[in-house]
Amino acid sequence: MATRRNQSTETQLKNILVPIIQAIGRSGKLIYIIIFGVLLYLGYQYFTKEKDSSTIEYNSALIQKQLRNVSKLVVTEGTYSQVMTYKDQKKYLMDMISFEKKALMVVNAEVTVSYDLSKIKYDINETTKTISITNIPEAEMKINPDIQFYSIDESTFNPFGTADYNKINKKVKAEIAKKMEKSKLKTNAENRLISELSKILILTNTMGWTLQYNGEVIKSQTALKGKLKT
Template sequence: MWLIIFIVIGVVLFKYFTSEKPTETTEYNTDLIEQQIKNVGKLVVTEGHYSQVMTYKDQQKYLMNLVTFEKKALIIINADVTVAYDLSKVKYDIDQKNKTITIVSIPKEEIKISPDIQFYDIDQSTMNPFTGADYNKINKKVKSDLARKIEKSKLKTNAENRLVSELAKILILTNTMGWKLEYKNQVIQTESQLGKTLNL
């Protein structure tokens, strides 16, 4: 009789302990992953500097183009540029049951251009002087020109590489813990694959 009681108690205890451990392990793994995502969720900033020289010209014509008043200036631009990814805005989903973390969305880069514009060799007339409208037009053109350069520059590439490196920290953790990382319906297995999936 006592033997049967001990056997029943043993079976109950065995089931109790074996059923609790996976749940505790899953919760522990999930906590680790969430903490890692929080660590990755920072502002990644890549900085650069650009210099540019341009000549600005404008003409005002009167009397059916018979009289022309021209203004022009040599302009030197020095600009500080930053390309940033705010990784705190990364949206993700954690599936404890299937041990999968899915990246739902990644924020687009934020490009900030801060130009210092200096005017030299200014030539203007009282009929066609430099005005605030000219400065606004020049500032807009400078930022537009720089934005095109940045798109093709190493600065943008370096920022994208840093983005991949930060997100790869989550990939390393999930691989180590036997979880999967997914993005755009693909299971991500390597850092290079992550970069390709991001279209970088």
Template sequence: MQRRILLGAGIIVSIVLLFKFCEFKKEDDSSLDYNTNLIQQQIVNVGKLVVTEGHFAEVVTYKDQNKYLMDMVSFEKKAIVIVNAEVTVAYDLRQVKYDIDEKNKTITIVNIPKEEIKISPDIKYYDVEQSQMNPFTGDDYNKINKIVRANLAKKIEKSSLKSNAKNRLISELSKILILTNSMGWKLKYEGNVIESETDFNQKMKG
């Protein structure tokens, strides 16, 4: 009789322990699902277009000359070109690719898109001089447009516009870093754990 009682008590204890284990497992899985969903939602919130704007101005003198009769006769055309350009540097964060490792509680940024640079020049012509033998044509305006865009591209490279845009990009991505840190997860990029905005800066500017 006593054996039966002990055996019954042992079975009851085993059932209780099994129930507790299953309950603990369920809570752990629920917590993991909650954390993963929260991180995925934050990624969706960050996924937007980040745009940095700048204004540039320049003056270009355009000249072209047609020569005839062994260069004894020439017909010149020229113009002063005033350029005011709006430039935007954008990152489409909807194109950022991530890998979520629930087991190791790690978010890996797989790909960050390159910046998109858009130049919108407003070109005005002054002091235009031409002749019937050498008039302005569509080719001239195409050449001027190429010269203007090339000059603007050089100015953009020398300016702080691209670095300002990259700083805004890092600021947006850091929202994910703050969340992962607060939840005990890790954020990785290019094989390294990202622990601060400084780490982002070093990886993206290095």
């Protein structure tokens, strides 16, 4: 009885497996083609992904290098000369008596307008291929005056002292700063700043990245200049 049961089981297995094996034999070439296609697709995805990743890393490295090159002190120098007069009066007895002092001086000053671009704040987004500049430092003006006195008139009751020379120094610097704000020196300094920042703009445009300043896209040097003026 056991032998008959075993033979019956073997017969059932053959009836199930033989059609499957025959089907595999007939469609073997198709299976190989499908397997080959899947492997080819996976290989393409793998190598393409590696290439894109490498390109992004390479572009990001180039941009960071350019930002390091720009991160320097941009200095524009100029000179200023002017003849100035300083006057001071002290009055007594309800202004009936006054004692005046005055000085005639020639001022020669060296003026520098600088931008410390190492203080630029920015963010690099490799996913969106965007450089966002969030802060550009303000211009720093330094004035080194050389004051030569040619005529000093003073009174015993109103003599020149340290306080007067300090006032003169402050007045000279304030006067020069006022003139420099409207001079070509300030304009030239701004143009140098824009020239340095344009290097970043050119690089991003070339590489298909986007440059933003305070959330707005910058597409040209003119637009960059306009944003810095506002």
